[in-house]
Amino acid sequence: MQIIAYPNRSEWPALLARPTQSMANIEKAVAPILEQVQKEGDAALRALALKFDKIDLTEIAMSLATVAAAEASLTEELKAAIRQAYANIRKFHETQYQPVQKVETMSGVTCWRRSVGIEKVGLYIPGGSAPLFSTVLMLGVPAQLAGCKEIVLCTPSDHPAILYAAQLVGVTKIFRIGGAQAIAAMAYGTESVPKVYKIFGPGNQYVTAAKMLLAKEGVAIDMPAGPSEVAVYADGSAVPSFVAADLLSQAEHGADSQVLLVSTDKKFLASVNLTLSTQLEALPRKELARKAIENSKAILVEDEAEAIDLLNEYAAEHLILSVSNAEEICEKIINAGSIFLGNYTPESCGDYASGTNHTLPTNGHARAYSGVSLDSFVKKITVQHISPEGLKALGPTVEAMAEAESLHAHKRAVSLRLSSLK
Ligand SMILES: NC(=O)c1ccc[n+]([C@@H]2O[C@H](COP(=O)([O-])OP(=O)(O)OC[C@H]3O[C@@H](n4cnc5c(N)ncnc54)[C@H](O)[C@@H]3O)[C@@H](O)[C@H]2O)c1
Ligand SMILES: N[C@H](CO)Cc1c[nH]c[nH+]1
Numbered sequence: 001m002q003i004i005a006y007p008n009r010s011e012w013p014a015l016l017a018r019p020t021q022s023m024a025n026i027e028k029a030v031a032p033i034l035e036q037v038q039k040e041g042d043a044a045l046r047a048l049a050l051k052f053d054k055i056d057l058t059e060i061a062m063s064l065a066t067v068a069a070a071e072a073s074l075t076e077e078l079k080a081a082i083r084q085a086y087a088n089i090r091k092f093h094e095t096q097y098q099p100v101q102k103v104e105t106m107s108g109v110t111c112w113r114r115s116v117g118i119e120k121v122g123l124y125i126p127g128g129s130a131p132l133f134s135t136v137l138m139l140g141v142p143a144q145l146a147g148c149k150e151i152v153l154c155t156p157s158d159h160p161a162i163l164y165a166a167q168l169v170g171v172t173k174i175f176r177i178g179g180a181q182a183i184a185a186m187a188y189g190t191e192s193v194p195k196v197y198k199i200f201g202p203g204n205q206y207v208t209a210a211k212m213l214l215a216k217e218g219v220a221i222d223m224p225a226g227p228s229e230v231a232v233y234a235d236g237s238a239v240p241s242f243v244a245a246d247l248l249s250q251a252e253h254g255a256d257s258q259v260l261l262v263s264t265d266k267k268f269l270a271s272v273n274l275t276l277s278t279q280l281e282a283l284p285r286k287e288l289a290r291k292a293i294e295n296s297k298a299i300l301v302e303d304e305a306e307a308i309d310l311l312n313e314y315a316a317e318h319l320i321l322s323v324s325n326a327e328e329i330c331e332k333i334i335n336a337g338s339i340f341l342g343n344y345t346p347e348s349c350g351d352y353a354s355g356t357n358h359t360l361p362t363n364g365h366a367r368a369y370s371g372v373s374l375d376s377f378v379k380k381i382t383v384q385h386i387s388p389e390g391l392k393a394l395g396p397t398v399e400a401m402a403e404a405e406s407l408h409a410h411k412r413a414v415s416l417r418l419s420s421l422k
């Protein structure tokens with residue numbers, strides 16, 4: 001990994017830019033796909049599956065028999081691991097339920113919020129270069145807890161673990177479609193695929209661009225969750241081989257992934273680089289990881305304060321703090337998707353099974369977005385009730401404001417009632 005020593009702050013934006021292809025080029029490729037699906041429906045899905053995924057899609061929906069057969073084809077060990085991950089993710093997301101809190105803002109004026117699961121949701125499960133069945137749990141568990149009635153899943157993969165996990169979380173329909181065309185199908189609806197109210201899920205740049213383009217048309221999406229990335233901040237207490245393994249864990253996702261290592265210790269950076277090369281050569285997906293590592297940097301900074309500023313500017317999807325004062329540094333991080341503390345908290349645990357969600361904002365979007373949670377799958381409907389006594393107390397305030405805005409019908413809606421109470 002290229003080591004950059006003591007860059008000036010003015011150099012940070014260029015240094016921290018992700019190796020994404022130009023969004024304009026990706027959008028140029030994706031826009032016609034969206035249009036084709038909107039116009040031609042299932043016929044477009046069949047043509048695009050053949051073109052991009054080399055799949056002959058006679059059946060767009062997965063049959064119940066295929067789904068049922070999935071369980072039998074998995075080992076007991078893998079099924080137990082999936083069930084353990086499911087239980088942990090469920091336990092963590094259950095804590096995100098918010099009890100209804102009724103507030104009396106004035107005597108007789110009561111307001112509260114109801115959380116209601118979004119009725120129809122669409123989950124995208126990446127399957128181009130790896131069948132990410134862990135993502136089924138990450139999206140399906142909060143959808144299930146939120147009480148979403150229709151849970152549609154699209155994926156280009158037919159891996160049985162995807163189908164097994166889909167059954168666990170109560171997915172209602174599964175379609176073997178991937179890429180931008182899957183996102184378009186869930187946004188517009190086709191003869192086979194139902195139109196949903198909100199689309200969730202990570203994916204490559206085509207998937208992410210499709211979500212962003214559709215968001216401009218008013219389609220609800222979770223967030224931009226593109227190519228995976230990790231930043232590691234390490235000091236002399238960190239173990240170089242552990243840090244190298246963490247960097248490679250995200251580099252192996254794809255050539256467009258990026259990893260970042262930050263330290264105040266020059267020798268440490270060199271040791272990580274050494275073990276990284278050896279570990280890289282041993283990986284089956286080494287060509288993908290090598291390309292991602294070529295796009296990555298190890299940055300030597302002056303001190304802890306500079307490291308914190310740099311990490312906040314980068315706004316990593318995942319941030320590992322392999323430093324002796326990890327909890328203290330954690331409190332100073334204001335931009336990150338998910339943070340991992342200490343030497344024994346590999347990011348992989350969050351990817352699969354610790355309980356937190358792995359669908360997280362990438363490409364600096366952690367500055368403004370959070371990862372997926374139970375909240376992502378619910379709407380909050382506000383409710384209020386005003387008693388006659390409450391209206392007597394509140395009415396004059398509303399009358400004065402409506403009068404000042406020249407909205408006389410608003411004022412009358414209050415005044416008529418107040419007169420009836422005299
Ligand atoms: N941010 C997160 O939370 C998060 C979580 C998991 C995975 N990820 C990321 O998801 C991504 C998964 O990517 P993937 O490619 O393996 O699977 P994917 O399912 O996202 O994309 C595969 C699809 O891309 C489409 N495609 C491929 N080449 C195309 C082209 N030239 N033009 C148009 N469409 C094309 C195909 O239809 C294919 O089905 C990785 O980048 C990974 O890092 C991110
Ligand atoms: N690291 C990915 C999120 O960016 C999630 C994942 C799934 N499987 C392995 N990793």
Ligand SMILES: [Zn+2]
Binds near residue numbers: 351
């Ligand atoms: Zn991962």
